[in-house]
Amino acid sequence: MFNIDKMSRTPLYEQLIEQFESCILSGDIGEDGKLPSVRYLSQHLNINPNTLQRAYTEIERRGLCYSVPGNGRFISPDALKKLREQSLSQTAELEALVTSLRQKGVPMNSVLEVVKRAYDVSDNMERKEDL
Amino acid sequence: MITVNNVTKQFGSFKALDSMSCKIPKGCIYGMVGSNGAGKSTLMRLITGIYKPDGGSVEVEGEAVYDNTTMKNRIVFVPDELYFLPGATLNRMSKLYSSVYERFSYDRYKELLGVFKLNPNSAISTFSKGMKRQAATILALSCNADYILFDETFDGLDPVMRNLVRSMLYNDVMERNATAVITSHSLRELEDTCDQLALLHKGGIVFENEINDLKTSLYKIQVAFDKPYDRSMFNDFDILSFTKQGSVSSIIARGNAEETTSRLKTMNPVLLEIVPLSLEEIFVFEMDALGYEFSDVLKEEVL
């Protein structure tokens, strides 16, 4: 479920947040699903628990999860929606970008190529994901 | 919380610490890096209560540690130069430890023995250097201290052992909200283990920050425009370094990456790529900005 690359230059904290988000998006953990505890993740991934705590605090701040004292953290009911909204804003950005490219005379095929490539890559990445 | 307040420590004419201040919150895993003589070991010994400050104060939870046995019971220190009782075995050392550290747990000791696979009945003097480090670590962790100080301890362990010790440290942090202070010559090691990092040089802190913040505070931007441009184009940005090759420039910038990115986008670049920096690179640039040479400050990189 969680694949952390310690060698990567991306800070662990950011990787964690990305991983949480992709977990939610992929539906591996459903709504009101319980997120693994800091302890569990720290032991399994051998990561600094403070870093984990911080990451959790951040996604909680973003409204993607909520914590029940004594019980753990659970995915918020509208987490999926929120993330999709995020991606929606990014899609809007994409549209603006494509428009600008079109205005500059970039053919649509080139743009589609790019899109295709991106999806291919992410497919590859999905295949690589364990758990 | 460990509070270091304008601490000065001198040995003869050599000033090891010069009006240094920092705060180490509870539950934090605090890393310190710096060249030899920067003051890391001295600071650790002040926290442990071996030394008394010449000026300023070092307090743990508001109390000075010097000759304070209540506080010392909760602090454990593994120094760079290890000492064991002459001819002692791990068992004998554990007897001494258990008699002076109130929270010493034999169960934990035995568990750690099993994990590290050391013979508790052979003389520690016959161990290799790495094994001695392990022995010291076993004894220290068995004390169930609230404050764990490792002075270059990781540097002498192989990667497998490092992972083990690291996970035990995490365990203590989670169980007891233990605080750890670790020094190392290896930035890589500290990066993996710690959540806060400080760079010491000549008795003072050059900078300290959360590792996460450090890693996100600086980043490299590769940008290209289809029109001629120079550095002045980026005067609104907080830039540390700017190199241009052809139409592509490499910029080291500070600030919020997302914000900077969106701002740059409005300038319609042909190429825009954000590249995270390694901690080492961040250090180089930060110190450069402060006027230090990396090699002066961080000698003897041990990976």
Next chain:
Amino acid sequence: MKRVFSKSFFHEVFRQLTVPGAVSGGVFVLFSILIAIIRITSAEFGIPSALELSIAPIIYIYIAGFMLPIMAFGWLNKRSKSDFYHSIPLSRTQLYTSTVLAIFVWMCIGILAGTGVRALTALVMNEPFNYLMYGCVIVNMLIAALEIIGAVSLACAVTGTWFSNMSAALVILFIPRLIFAAISVMNESGTLFLRSNQILLVDPSYNLIAMPYGLVSMRVSFTNVWAMLYTFAYSIVLLLLGKLAFKRRKSELAGNASSSWLVQTVIRTFVCFPILLIPILLIRGFEPLLFFGVLSFVIYCMYELISTKSATKMLKAMPLFIVDIVLAGLVLIVPKTYDGINIRQPIDASNIASVRIKPISDGDYIKYADIKTYDIVITDYDVFELFEKASESKANDNAFYDYEIELSYKDGSKSVKQMELTIEESMQLESLLMRNKSFSEAQAGYPGGRNYYHCKGMSAEQTNMLARTLEKEFAELSTKERASLLDGSWYTGEPSITLVGCVGIDNYHYNFPLDNSLPKTLEMYLGFINDNEGEKALKLIDSFEDWTKREDESVSYTLELKGEGEGSFVRISSWDLIFKRVKVTENPVAETPYVDEGESNYIDEQNRDWEYDEYNEYYSDTEYVYEAGIPAEVNPEYCEIISILSRASLSTDVNNYLIVTIDANGIGDGELTRAYGANYTRATASVKLASDEDYARLNELIRKYEYDCEKF
């Protein structure tokens, strides 16, 4: 208790000290046994004095007392060790007290083992021994151990290297007392170390460690309670100072010479100080002062250089040597400017109701009567006056007799004083005291403590029987006779029977002559002699001729005669009948008669004479020959003495006896020697001569050869 002491750390230090503690203790035990055996098998018969008994333990205390603390606190000298001990949750105080206690326990074990073994040996071997006095010595030793531990621990607490540890320890232990001693030596009136001066701190029994006895005075008392309390208090002070210094010690001091500039200066200043004092104290002259001054300066600089390893520091320290010179000057000059401190309180005879008197022995032998005298209450006013006069006079340190007196005043109070009396005063006191009936009776009292007897040549049983007889016979004598016997307690003649014994902490020693002042004992003694060796002695007399024929390298046949009788014999102690040896080979350098051949040959002749003499000398002892029968060289009158004696018979008549001892000794391995038997033999007999003529002739011969004899 938990705050100041850690039981587990105590165990840890105790364990760490096992090797040095056990080894030093073991060596001490072996040494004690060795000394005991040597003493028991030596010819000397007596009770070991406290001083003698204290030498072995004090050596142990010096060695272990330096070694154990320096080893136990050795971790203070290395950073890594020092940091370790300072990082574990033990308070400074806990570290210190646990360590000090562990050291002390080891030393107690050592001291008790060594002294216990000594006492046990004495008990098992039935050696004359004063156990109570030894107990006092042991207590003193335990306190001394505490003191040395305190001093060395303090030294370790303020210094950071082995070298400076040792130096500081030496300074702390010896310098204060050295200064006291120097002051009193310089103050030649000597009143500083009078017993009656309450500042008796110069007495070595105060603070046993500091001055190996003898530099100031040979008087060491092991039974002075005040001295023990003083030393104990001093030790506690040192320990407390050590604890204080230890608490404040910086862990980073490890490896550095000393904790502060002041400490370093003090150590450096005093380390070389004794050298400056040597010329005055020992040599008593000022000429070598320059030499010793320079030597002292060199040591001063060397100490700084070696301890700090810094030439700059040494150079900076050099000017401060002035302090040494000034101090030496003060010590050497100031005491001479005043005529001693005499703080004796004068005694007022009119206030005194009674007094009890006891001579102070300091572990030497005193008269048994004197020991008992302390129980006698004296009310003689003349005695009070004597003490009053003595207390007023300005005494010097010549020929003191020391007394301890307990004065009871008219108002009921009491006080104990130490008094020094001159010879005249003490003789006066004696005669005054003899007026007291109890006192004069006590002079004639048989020693009633724990008694040990020794009689040369007698077995243990025989000695016992002689002792019983002696005691009985003594009781039957008149007071005057008894007093005179006891008075001659140092009779050195022979034969005699020796009595040593102890009462409480005091020892006494008597030699009773075996002559007709004690006839019954003498008779028994003579009988024993004859029982033991009588026949053998007679045989030896008869074998005189054989002895003269022996082919030994050297032979001696010694005759000892002691007698009591009508013919008033001279008591001859030993009388060698020496043989002359004859040269075997002719001297090749023939002796030529002197011929005057003119001056030119004079030198040749001289040389020749010289060679001749040399040859004679060289060969005269190695080549010899005897002739059959008694050699002509043996004086025929000697032979006559022998033949008179061979006619004598064994006897125990106390009014007419002659004790004959033959001591025949031959060295060699010749055929004839071996044929005749033992090379060394000795026997004694008590005999009566055959006739009056024999007595007369023997007398005559002895007179004639008086000059050949040693008399006694």
